[in-house]
Amino acid sequence: xxxxxxxxxxxxxxxxxxxxxxxxxxxxxxxxxxxxxxxxxxxxxxxxxxxxxxxxxxxxxxxxxxxxxxxxxx
Numbered sequence: 563x564x565x566x567x568x569x570x571x572x573x574x575x576x577x578x579x580x581x582x583x584x585x586x587x588x589x590x591x592x593x594x595x596x597x598x599x600x601x602x603x604x605x606x607x608x609x610x611x612x613x614x615x616x617x618x619x620x621x622x623x624x625x626x627x628x629x630x631x632x633x634x635x636x
Contacts, residue, residue, distance in 0.1 A: 582610030
């Protein structure tokens, strides 16, 4: 495990989180404007938001462990 892998996970998690946030906005706007609701898969895309958050947290954890390992080795 390296901090580079952790940083990549954080970046990937941020991107996935943003896609999920955008999907959440897109799926809820028709409800507030009294338009036809989107199909169910559109609502499942909103679940990317917590997945992205989880990926970013795992990346932070991996980076912290790698940094601690380097500090202990020094």
